[in-house]
Amino acid sequence: MKNKGFTLVELIVVIAIMGVLLIVAFPSVTKLQQTNKYKKIASFGQSMVASCKLYVDQNQEDLWGSSTATGTKTVQMSTLISANLLKAYTDTKDKCTAGSVAVTRTGSKDKFDYTYSYTVNCTVSSETATCKGDESTSTCTVGSTEVYNSTG
Secondary structure (H helix, E strand, O other): OOOOOOHHHHHHHHHHHHHHHHHHHHHHHHHHHHHHHHHHHHHHHHHHHHHHHHHHHHHHHHHOOOOOOOOEEEEEHHHHHHOOOOOOOOOOOEEEEEEEEEEEEEEEOEEEEEEEEEEEEEEEOOOOEEEEEEOOEEEEEEEEEEEEEEHH
16 A cells, blocks of 8 residues: 655655745845835825925915915925825824925916925834935935935
8 A cells, every 4th residue: 555645854855945935035025024114105205295286286375475486385294184185194003293395486477386395204113214205206214324215
């Protein structure tokens, strides 16, 4: 009678191979998870910019006073949230409680140009991260170390 199945040696070899693969893959998976946290914050910052565009459309005279005035104004994250243009950053572990969008208005009464740049401060894994960017690029730093850059 012939028994079908695996021998103990074969099972031990398979378990050893799986252990080696796990040891090799674990750091990559951990780094990917951390990078995705910063991507989420950068995406939130870009949402702040989109919300700020709506806010500026609704409140131009309140921000600049004169219809011909130019310059830079800052719109706080809390202002965008209270105006129901932005939802607060929600994550079970990480918190973003401070942020702003700098709006620069140039040009003349006939044709104004606006540029937007955001800054958001968050606590990620007990560290304070600062993400800055505009509509298309984002950079996040922890202390002086760059931890995420959307341009590569």
